[in-house]
Amino acid sequence: MLIKQLSLLEETIDAAVDQQLGKEDVEESGTVMSIDNGIAVIKGLKAVKNQELIKFPGDTMGMAFNLDFRSVGVILLGxxxxxxxxxxxxxxxxxxDIPASQDVLGRVISPLGEPLDDLGPIETxxxxxxxxxxxxxxxxxxVNKPLQTGLKVIDSVVPIxxxxxxLILGDRQTGKTAIAVDTIINQREADVICIYCAIGQQITAVAKVIEVLKEHDAMGYTVVMVAGSESAPGVSFIAPYAATSLGEYFMEKGRDVLIIYDDLTRHARAYRELSLLLERPPGREAYPGDIFYIHSRLLERSTHLKPAFGGGSLTALPIIETQAENLSAYIPTNLISITDGQIALSPKLYQKGNLPAVKIGTSVSRVGGKTQVPAYRQITSALKLTYSQFEELETFASFGTRLDESTKRILERGKRIRAVLNQPQYQPIEVTEQIGILMAVTSGTLDSVPxxxxxxAERxxxxxxxxxxxxxxxxxEEERLDENVKESFLQRVSDRLKEEWDEADGKPAID
Incomplete structure (x- = not known):
């Protein structure tokens, strides 16, 4: 009897405690011990959870990051x-968390979902x-569907x-962001939602990107997330994760999403700053030991889902900055090992005016080749072989060596391939037109054109x-391009060139 009464008393006490804890006026509070450079150390929050939001005076929020025995390290998000x-x-x-809805399209927002464009609140x-x-x-x-960038050099050699x-990597001012913006512009007719995540960028640079997207009618299907250089380092740290969550919202609805992280070098530096301020042990180049993990857990969220789970896709184009083309530095090697290939940009090619300045020998796509249009795959192998031979012979010929006719033909064709792979910014080319151009140059049809x-000739x-x-x-639609069809097209190209080209004086009839 006594045991039964004790049991009932215990249940009554538990119910009263649960009821009291459920009341809105019950809260756990703490005290700020110190604050510096976007980091606050709190005392008193003994039951706080990892990555839980903490409310500070003035509606500023922070995220619990270090859970020590006597204190809590919080990164501030405002x-x-x-x-x-x-x-x-x-x-x-x-x-x-971040609010997600269809209304974010065409908006400029912060990593916490706050509008930055003065267009009013966002419905959630x-x-x-x-x-x-x-x-x-x-x-x-x-991965079985192509994502066309509209850039001949990428869609042919390093398809996505x-x-x-x-990964897009290169030194400063080599056109990394330009490739990303061109890819966004090319999705206008492709029903792909684009997210441009600017991490630690100057506001003027972000404003320029937004203006370009507006000029090319790309903002209607694009979200721009901005963690500016003047923002707290905690905001830069959470920005790519917030952008990815937004992309996952659309992916789970069956949509195809393209996300640009510009750039993860600044993201790594922001995380290093936070870790050093929180007195975490530094490792190589003063980065914390889990620097690889923070990027791998971010990029592993990009995928193509089965139809049973929505059928959408999330394609990631992370950007990083190298120093003197050093691909073996800490952060570049980490990201090269995580991603499915890289597009390497060369400052030497950029200075020569070869734009986009893609270094074909170093660039690779480990997955995208399977997604190419079959006709594109047929001509790609010949393109890579001819161009690689040209690059080797061009170096050899620069010493003034006497060359035979076969070598001269390879050099002349290589020069035309390089000229064809050049492309003005903001002028993406449809895939069938790319195939026609590359088919003509690799077959030798354009060898007579200066x-x-x-x-x-491309136009x-x-x-x-x-x-x-x-x-x-x-x-x-065809699994393999018929040789008769190919020859017929190349003949039409050759005939048109003869019509529009005065072979007697070498001047084009169209100029």
Missing amino acids: EYKHIQSGDRVTRSYQVA DRRMPIEREAPPIMHRAP GKGQRE VDKISQ MIQTLVREDETFRKQLM
């Missing part, structure tokens, strides 16, 4: 100049935690598939492709 030692803080019992369907587990292997489908992670007139070939709907359909 303005902190008004916060002082001794201020009271409280738990929010929530993790950092759902709140997505910024830290989420990557989809399990069994939920993933093969939907769900792939392709190098400085190659761009005119003529683009017109021919647009006029021939049957040829376009065969390129996109």
